[in-house]
Structure formats: C-alpha cells, structure tokens
Amino acid sequence: MLQRTKIPLLFLLYYLIFPGIPPTMAQADGYEVLFDGKSMEKWRGKQSLGFPEKGWKIADGMLFLESSGGGDILTKEKFGDFELVFEFKLTEGANSGIKYFVDTLFKETTGKMMVNGPEYQIIDDFNYPGIKEDPNGLSSTAAAYLFYPLKNKTLHPHGEWNSGKIVAKGKKVSHWLNGKKVVSYKRGSNDFLDKKSKNKFKDDARYGELEEGHILLTDHGDKVYFRNIKIKRL
Known part of the structure; x- marks a missing residue:
C-alpha cells in the first residue's frame, strides 16, 4: 500500500503564487526574496531611483546583463547583519560580482558619491583573459576581491549553475x-587594513567599514545569469 505524502500548506500556496519557480525562493525560515524570477521591484540603478531601462533583462526566471550600459544595480534597502544566498551561471570568459556594504551619499560639492564595499568575485576562472596573471587567486570566483583568496574551492564551468552565499x-x-566555506575574514581588522593599503582601494576611506549598506550586482559588460536571490537578516 502506498503511503500518502503530505505536502506543507506553505508550498501549496507558493506554487499557486509562483508557478514554475523553484520553492527555494519561497520566503521561509526568515528569508526575504530579492529576485522572484519576474520582478526587480526591490532593486534600482546605482545612479537613479528606478531600475535601468536597458542592459539588464529578465527571462525564464533568470536575471542577466544582456548588454553593457545598464550600470550597476543595488537593492533599495540596506542590510547590516545578513545571510545572502544566490545562484549564478557564467558564460565563457565572463566577469561579474556581488558587492555588499555599499552606499550612495550626497556631497554638496559634487552631488552623489558611492561608498564602495567588499566584493564576492564572480568570474570564469577557466577562460577569463588575464586570470592566469593572478596566481594567488585574489580575483577568482568567490574570493573577497583583491583581499582574500579561497580554500577548498569547487567551481562549475561556464554553462552550469553554481550556488553562492555571503x-x-x-x-x-x-x-x-x-x-563550502571558502573565505573568512574580519572587516576593519589589522590584516584587512594592511591588505587594503596595498591594493587599489587604499584611498577609499570607508571601504568595508559601514554598519549597513546595499547589495550591489556589478555591470562589467558580460553576460552572467542570476536566480534564487534571497536574504535573511541575522
């Protein structure tokens, strides 16, 4: 006799609301969905309050940069302590990344300015031009870009999905x-500041020091696919 499987009411409601989208995107266990496969209502352009009209595209439940010119995009909300999860798929030779603890401030003299933040690097380690010039892995996928390399890394090649978490x-x-946890560090530590003093962010006074900030997806002009982006406040 077959045993009847019980399906939680939450998942039944989810499939009615979001048919065809994986249940991993459901708002459960404290996660807030940042990209539901259809809408970018929780995102805006770096230089505007609205979402870019060109560059970025949504299709088949995925977000990707169809062409350059869209610019970086960031969450409308800011986050302090958080757990961000996402999936990404590279095209051959592509480069992208996810920054966090970034902010836009207003200066009376120059208008808006960006406070930069640490970056979860996303790049085709196997085919990106110049990747072999980075023997320490500071620019490879999942590294804290230009700060901390990786340990015990498994990256699926372009055309296949990878899961990431910050x-x-x-x-x-x-x-x-x-x-797998591949990078661990402490913002503002002596080691962090020493590394900062030796890379291109040395003159960014507030780099990585904000208590909260936006999540940002970079526009490097390459096509990288994203899906199942969600965040939990800790």
Whole structure:
C-alpha cells in the first residue's frame, strides 16, 4: 500500500503564487526574496531611483546583463547583519560580482558619491583573459576581491549553475561556494587594513567599514545569469 505524502500548506500556496519557480525562493525560515524570477521591484540603478531601462533583462526566471550600459544595480534597502544566498551561471570568459556594504551619499560639492564595499568575485576562472596573471587567486570566483583568496574551492564551468552565499555578522564575513566555506575574514581588522593599503582601494576611506549598506550586482559588460536571490537578516 502506498503511503500518502503530505505536502506543507506553505508550498501549496507558493506554487499557486509562483508557478514554475523553484520553492527555494519561497520566503521561509526568515528569508526575504530579492529576485522572484519576474520582478526587480526591490532593486534600482546605482545612479537613479528606478531600475535601468536597458542592459539588464529578465527571462525564464533568470536575471542577466544582456548588454553593457545598464550600470550597476543595488537593492533599495540596506542590510547590516545578513545571510545572502544566490545562484549564478557564467558564460565563457565572463566577469561579474556581488558587492555588499555599499552606499550612495550626497556631497554638496559634487552631488552623489558611492561608498564602495567588499566584493564576492564572480568570474570564469577557466577562460577569463588575464586570470592566469593572478596566481594567488585574489580575483577568482568567490574570493573577497583583491583581499582574500579561497580554500577548498569547487567551481562549475561556464554553462552550469553554481550556488553562492555571503554571511556577514558584525565585522566577520564568510564566502561560500557550492556548499563550502571558502573565505573568512574580519572587516576593519589589522590584516584587512594592511591588505587594503596595498591594493587599489587604499584611498577609499570607508571601504568595508559601514554598519549597513546595499547589495550591489556589478555591470562589467558580460553576460552572467542570476536566480534564487534571497536574504535573511541575522
């Protein structure tokens, strides 16, 4: 005799509201869906309050940069302690990334300015031009870009989906790739500041020091697909 399987009411409601979209995007266990496969209502352009009219595109439940010129996009809300999870798929030789603890401030002299933040690097480690010039892995996928390389890394090649996660609690940050923690560091630590003094962010006074900030997807002019983006406040 076959045993009847019980399906939680939450998932039944989810499939009615979002047919065809994986249940991992459901708002459960404290997660807030940032990209539901259809709408960018929780995002805006870096230089505007609205979402870019060109560049970025949504199709088949995925978000991707169809052409350059859309510019970076960031969440409308700011986040402090958080756990961000997402999936990404690279095209051959593509480059992108996810920044966090970024902000737009207003200066009376120059107007808006951007406070930059740490980056979860997303790049085709196998085919990106110049990747072999980075023997320390500071620019490879899931690295804290130009700060901390990876350990125990498994990256699926272009055309295949990868899962990523960023956990920020206080000053401690960790990067995850395909279920494994690959980077762990502390913002504002002596080691962090020493590394900053030796890379291109040395003159960014507030880099990585904000208590909260926006999540940002970079526009490097390359096509990288994203889906299942959600966040939990810790």
